Amino acid sequence: xxxxxxxxxxxxxxxxxxxxxxxxxxxxxxxxxxxxxxxxxxxxxxxxxxxxxxxxxxxxxxxxxxxxxxxxxxxxxxxxxxxxxxxxxxxxxxxxxxxxxxxxxxxxxxxxxxxxxxxxxxxxxxxxxxxxxxxxxx
Numbered sequence: 001x002x003x004x005x006x007x008x009x010x011x012x013x014x015x016x017x018x019x020x021x022x023x024x025x026x027x028x029x030x031x032x033x034x035x036x037x038x039x040x041x042x043x044x045x046x047x048x049x050x051x052x053x054x055x056x057x058x059x060x061x062x063x064x065x066x067x068x069x070x071x072x073x074x075x076x077x078x079x080x081x082x083x084x085x086x087x088x089x090x091x092x093x094x095x096x097x098x099x100x101x102x103x104x105x106x107x108x109x110x111x112x113x114x115x116x117x118x119x120x121x122x123x124x125x126x127x128x129x130x131x132x133x134x135x136x137x138x
Contacts, residue, residue: 037132041101041124042094044132048122049089049105057081065125065133072137080137086110089138091122099126105138 044063051060060081068077087109094103100123107118123136 035098037098037126037130038094038101040130041096041126041132042091042103044124045091045094045101045103045105045122045134048134049091049138052081052107053087053089055081055085063132063134065127065135067135068137083109096123100124100135102136107138 048060048063051057051063057078061077064077087107089108090106092104094101096102102121102123104119104121107120109116109118118138120138121136122134122138124132125135127133
């Protein structure tokens, strides 16, 4: 538990710097960083995106909400994890409220000799006792 808390605090200090560009066009309510759930949501978003980056579908799929599992085609979900290699991501300060946070992200993937950047967001919801799941894929 101490390692998990230390990782959450690290992510808070690294990712809570001012951001000049947002992935969404609507005004966002700044995250309530006094909510301990924010750190858990940020850590879960990072964990999920790392699973995407490393094509670890097994760990990524267990982090999906029931909503995603029931509305998305299973083959498309698998393709999300296995569609490319040598990927990276950027995640910035989140917004939302206790129990639901959204984080702007940039998915970086190679395309031939170029690198493409997809601007999006990932939404996480709390399922209880600081367990967080992805409710919107980037």
